[in-house]
Amino acid sequence: MGKVALITGITGQDGSYLAELLLSKGYAVHGLVRRAALEDPLHRMGRLAALGDRIQLHPASLESYPSVFKAISRLQPDECYHLAGQSFVSYSFEDEFSTLNANINGTHFVLSSIKEAAPQCRLYHAASSETFGKVKSTPQSEETPFHPRSAYGISKVAGFELTRNYREAYKLHASNGILYNHESPRRGFEFVTRKITRHAALIKHGLATELRLGNLDAKRDWGHARDYVEAMWLMLQQEQPDDYVIATGEMHSVREFCELAFDTAGLDYRKHVVIDPLFFRPAETEVLCGNPEKARRILGWRHKIGFAELVREMVTADLEDVALQLEPRRKIVNIPSAPHSIGAFVEPRIPSAAEKLAR
Numbered sequence: 001m002g003k004v005a006l007i008t009g010i011t012g013q014d015g016s017y018l019a020e021l022l023l024s025k026g027y028a029v030h031g032l033v034r035r036a037a038l039e040d041p042l043h044r045m046g047r048l049a050a051l052g053d054r055i056q057l058h059p060a061s062l063e064s065y066p067s068v069f070k071a072i073s074r075l076q077p078d079e080c081y082h083l084a085g086q087s088f089v090s091y092s093f094e095d096e097f098s099t100l101n102a103n104i105n106g107t108h109f110v111l112s113s114i115k116e117a118a119p120q121c122r123l124y125h126a127a128s129s130e131t132f133g134k135v136k137s138t139p140q141s142e143e144t145p146f147h148p149r150s151a152y153g154i155s156k157v158a159g160f161e162l163t164r165n166y167r168e169a170y171k172l173h174a175s176n177g178i179l180y181n182h183e184s185p186r187r188g189f190e191f192v193t194r195k196i197t198r199h200a201a202l203i204k205h206g207l208a209t210e211l212r213l214g215n216l217d218a219k220r221d222w223g224h225a226r227d228y229v230e231a232m233w234l235m236l237q238q239e240q241p242d243d244y245v246i247a248t249g250e251m252h253s254v255r256e257f258c259e260l261a262f263d264t265a266g267l268d269y270r271k272h273v274v275i276d277p278l279f280f281r282p283a284e285t286e287v288l289c290g291n292p293e294k295a296r297r298i299l300g301w302r303h304k305i306g307f308a309e310l311v312r313e314m315v316t317a318d319l320e321d322v323a324l325q326l327e328p329r330r331k332i333v334n335i336p337s338a339p340h341s342i343g344a345f346v347e348p349r350i351p352s353a354a355e356k357l358a359r
Helices: 013-024 035-039 046-054 065-075 089-094 096-117 151-170 192-204 225-236 254-264 293-299 307-326 353-358
Strands: 004-008 028-033 055-059 079-082 122-128 174-179 211-213 243-246 273-275
Touching: 004 013, 004 065, 013 028, 013 046, 013 225, 028 065, 046 055, 055 065, 065 096, 079 096, 079 225, 096 122, 096 151, 122 151, 122 225, 151 174, 174 225, 192 211, 192 254, 192 307, 211 254, 225 243, 225 293, 243 293, 254 307
Parallel strands: 004 028, 004 079, 028 055, 079 122, 122 174, 174 243, 211 273
Antiparallel strands: none
């Protein structure tokens, strides 16, 4: 019998790619999801539709220690991948309290539950490059001091330290992945990369005319989520737990992303992108570029999908999706089964043009 893996945040970009990877390796894959997701699977679990009944979902809230403890106690997972949390940095400026509460307490609940109910379980905690914030040096490594510049970054520093503390104090096999920006066609619409690729597709299909963005000169280290979930798995296969920077080591600006995305759609970004001060961060991070040397040396990991390939894949997927949404027909979608879920077949409503623009 294969290993049992538990994923928090399984409905997200990383969770869906990780579930696919683990299934390909013979794992029994379980996910913790909010009960609201089970009651509205079409809109909340679309990324898992292709997996059908190959995964099992369990209702739990990271705001409730008893629900997390109960799930971990019952499942006795061999590996737990803690990916859930409030991950949209801009939103953390608007609601610091919920970001800090969800990310810090949620991580603490998972760690404590494993310690008490399944101490043999190996844990992966999703840290973030946002912990570095006002960086002391570039590129950043595992030795670079933290200086977060947002509530999100602060919450991830707390999660990192909690994970390290449980590793050292209670001898849990607990590792932190300090992941730099990683994207894909499954990225949420609120993130700048998906906002760019979606609008390029909408403009190409005549459903929009402009895209409003903030700082085009902001630079990031962008990789593909499919590559990065492999690094998560590799960390839990090591004899000793540790912390790793996962990055490409390459820098690209938002302007470069726009230029390549619009070019893929056959458009000139300069004719459609409008700079809007509303989208500038109150406290911008410095140049975030990771040094993945340790991951390469110990894990044998390196990214396979380059920047240009990533952007083109995202734009192509959005062009196809927008075209499909415009077709006057309905689709049948398989939704993975879950405790208390009702029905496996649903009929999606096609969004209006106004709704598409709102995305």
